[in-house]
Amino acid sequence: MQLLFLGTGAGMPSKQRNTSAIALKLLEERGTVWLFDCGEATQHQILRTTIKPRKIEKVFITHLHGDHIFGLPGLLGSRSFQGGDEPLDLYGPAGIREFVETVLRVSRTHLTYPIRFHEQMEGVIFEDEEMMVETALLDHVIPSYGYRITQKPLPPKLQIAKATALGVPKGPLLAQLKSGKDVVLEDGTTVKSEEVTEPGDRGFVVSILGDTRFCRAAAELGKGADVLVHEATFDAETKKLAGEYGHSTILEAAETARLADAKLLIANHISARFLPEDEKKLLSQVREVHYDTAIAHDFSEFSWNKQTQEMRKI
Amino acid sequence: MQLLFLGTGAGMPSKQRNTSAIALKLLEERGTVWLFDCGEATQHQILRTTIKPRKIEKVFITHLHGDHIFGLPGLLGSRSFQGGDEPLDLYGPAGIREFVETVLRVSRTHLTYPIRFHEQMEGVIFEDEEMMVETALLDHVIPSYGYRITQKPLPPKLQIAKATALGVPKGPLLAQLKSGKDVVLEDGTTVKSEEVTEPGDRGFVVSILGDTRFCRAAAELGKGADVLVHEATFDAETKKLAGEYGHSTILEAAETARLADAKLLIANHISARFLPEDEKKLLSQVREVHYDTAIAHDFSEFSWNKQTQEMRKI
Numbered sequence: 001m002q003l004l005f006l007g008t009g010a011g012m013p014s015k016q017r018n019t020s021a022i023a024l025k026l027l028e029e030r031g032t033v034w035l036f037d038c039g040e041a042t043q044h045q046i047l048r049t050t051i052k053p054r055k056i057e058k059v060f061i062t063h064l065h066g067d068h069i070f071g072l073p074g075l076l077g078s079r080s081f082q083g084g085d086e087p088l089d090l091y092g093p094a095g096i097r098e099f100v101e102t103v104l105r106v107s108r109t110h111l112t113y114p115i116r117f118h119e120q121m122e123g124v125i126f127e128d129e130e131m132m133v134e135t136a137l138l139d140h141v142i143p144s145y146g147y148r149i150t151q152k153p154l155p156p157k158l159q160i161a162k163a164t165a166l167g168v169p170k171g172p173l174l175a176q177l178k179s180g181k182d183v184v185l186e187d188g189t190t191v192k193s194e195e196v197t198e199p200g201d202r203g204f205v206v207s208i209l210g211d212t213r214f215c216r217a218a219a220e221l222g223k224g225a226d227v228l229v230h231e232a233t234f235d236a237e238t239k240k241l242a243g244e245y246g247h248s249t250i251l252e253a254a255e256t257a258r259l260a261d262a263k264l265l266i267a268n269h270i271s272a273r274f275l276p277e278d279e280k281k282l283l284s285q286v287r288e289v290h291y292d293t294a295i296a297h298d299f300s301e302f303s304w305n306k307q308t309q310e311m312r313k314i
Numbered sequence: 315m316q317l318l319f320l321g322t323g324a325g326m327p328s329k330q331r332n333t334s335a336i337a338l339k340l341l342e343e344r345g346t347v348w349l350f351d352c353g354e355a356t357q358h359q360i361l362r363t364t365i366k367p368r369k370i371e372k373v374f375i376t377h378l379h380g381d382h383i384f385g386l387p388g389l390l391g392s393r394s395f396q397g398g399d400e401p402l403d404l405y406g407p408a409g410i411r412e413f414v415e416t417v418l419r420v421s422r423t424h425l426t427y428p429i430r431f432h433e434q435m436e437g438v439i440f441e442d443e444e445m446m447v448e449t450a451l452l453d454h455v456i457p458s459y460g461y462r463i464t465q466k467p468l469p470p471k472l473q474i475a476k477a478t479a480l481g482v483p484k485g486p487l488l489a490q491l492k493s494g495k496d497v498v499l500e501d502g503t504t505v506k507s508e509e510v511t512e513p514g515d516r517g518f519v520v521s522i523l524g525d526t527r528f529c530r531a532a533a534e535l536g537k538g539a540d541v542l543v544h545e546a547t548f549d550a551e552t553k554k555l556a557g558e559y560g561h562s563t564i565l566e567a568a569e570t571a572r573l574a575d576a577k578l579l580i581a582n583h584i585s586a587r588f589l590p591e592d593e594k595k596l597l598s599q600v601r602e603v604h605y606d607t608a609i610a611h612d613f614s615e616f617s618w619n620k621q622t623q624e625m626r627k628i
């Protein structure tokens with residue numbers, strides 16, 4: 001799993017940062033990519049990566065502000081044009097369906113695949129054998145949501161040496177034991193799965209939040225997460241504006257991460273008022289609160305290390 | 315007047331060419347910019363130019379395909395955010411109003427200026443003392459229009475030496491003569507305006523066409539134009555596709571320019587199938603027909619030289 005930032009700005013594109021979009025690359029886990037928000041020119045950013053639009057399985061929209069959705073029609077069209085024929089699941093607040101359907105109709109965009117709309121935004125909105133996605137309402141000037149993506153524990157690991165010592169021959173019995181079934185050997189002995197397996201690794205937890213003021217829901221969505229992606233549109237000196245416009249300072253983002261006990265905070269949705277040389281100052285406003293904070297840039301990528309169970313910048 | 319190409323590709327953005335948008339810079343003539351089409355990321359392209367979104371007075375849409383309109387909502391929002399408060403006139407086929415109004419409503423985008431929609435697309439759609447814009451339907455797979463922008467003849471030029479010789483003193487009388495009024499001198503002599511002025515220069519004619527097959531309306535819109543911007547999505551070897559998809563080959567664009575007797579043809583809306591190294595071949599398909607053809611690139615700019623009354627690449 002990798003988390004690839006495609007757009008890390010706030011409100012409008014600048015030369016440094018595009019409007020919001022994050023790709024959660026699940027190529028190893030399920031051969032697909034999940035997209036979180038889709039600001040204008042997200043498909044242009046994707047052109048500069050190895051992501052293939054037809055691999056995008058799900059799109060999650062945090063809220064309906066233009067800087068989070070205006071790239072969606074173009075991306076949907078290009079996914080079609082580039083041979084995507086698998087259905088696409090689109091999650092987001094009420095209104096996202098009207099937006100997409102009106103734009104596709106007026107522009108006579110005929111997709112080669114169906115879109116499945118999911119506007120029910122509460123609790124668990126997706127679950128299968130591998131993954132679960134939960135959502136909750138944050139505190140912005142319009143309904144804005146956060147997502148918590150949980151990878152379920154991986155399958156148990158077979159301890160082959162132990163199994164062999166108990167007389168299990170190579171072959172299908174090993175697979176049965178690994179899948180959790182007990183087996184009976186030729187000599188009548190029963191070998192229990194739990195004797196020769198150890199629990200699989202825990203999965204990762206990624207929390208990606210939409211625009212928000214400091215709020216309890218943000219900390220809950222980020223509870224113990226391996227990585228919390230939190231907006232940081234303002235800083236200590238512009239704290240008043242943050243409250244007025246429904247945003248957070250980078251310190252508030254860090255306070256949320258501390259409350260949540262998240263392992264890594266990635267500060268995102270950075271205002272164009274902050275230039276590259278201001279980032280040191282931004283990080284200094286945070287260090288007292290939380291030990292591990294990164295500021296996202298367009299094309300920053302973070303990868304999940306299964307061995308160490310840590311997210312690391314690559 | 316300058317014509318600045320912001321996006322010269324077809325259908326989808328590529329690394330070389332963005333989707334359609336052309337700026338007609340009328341800064342000297344009226345202090346504003348007119349935009350023709352607004353594909354996704356047009357505002358991103360504008361970021362790399364000196365154009366200020368608030369200077370955009372009018373937007374003309376040729377047709378409703380996504381590669382010509384998906385950048386409009388973002389641009390309208392940024393024009394507002396960057397202090398635009400003058401009304402904006404938006405011309406385009408029926409549906410453009412529904413597109414813009416739905417997107418602004420769903421995304422809660424509140425503009426600081428009014429948009430005046432003009433969906434009546436026939437004949438003269440705009441006229442004032444300086445400029446006239448005419449439109450006509452072309453031949454594409456959906457209604458697609460071309461625009462002919464005519465600058466009216468410039469004011470007469472005063473021949474000061476002649477006026478002085480006839481005894482006209484320096485001062486307000488000269489201004490009256492220039493503006494077309496006859497004057498009476500102190501000694502009772504009448505000096506006629508026509509005696510001391512010569513006609514002003516003719517204005518320019520710019521024709522900017524939307525996606526189209528070879529058709530009569532295209533040649534009529536381009537009649538005697540100083541510059542004809544015509545799509546050239548295909549070439550001789552892909553001529554069959556051009557017909558099927560409602561587009562033109564570069565040779566058909568040139569044939570239209572010849573029929574119209576346009577002074578300069580700019581081939582635009584170039585498919586991503588053509589790489590930079592293919593352009594020589596594309597131009598060779600045209601040379602036999604029309605003597606002066608340029609292939610547009612993103613950020614190509616052409617300027618109107620008032621002295622020589624010619625469009626020239628700058």
Ligand SMILES: [Zn+2]
Pocket residue numbers: 010011020065067068211269
């Ligand atoms: Zn935002």
Ligand SMILES: [Zn+2]
Pocket residue numbers: 324325334379381382525583
């Ligand atoms: Zn087109």
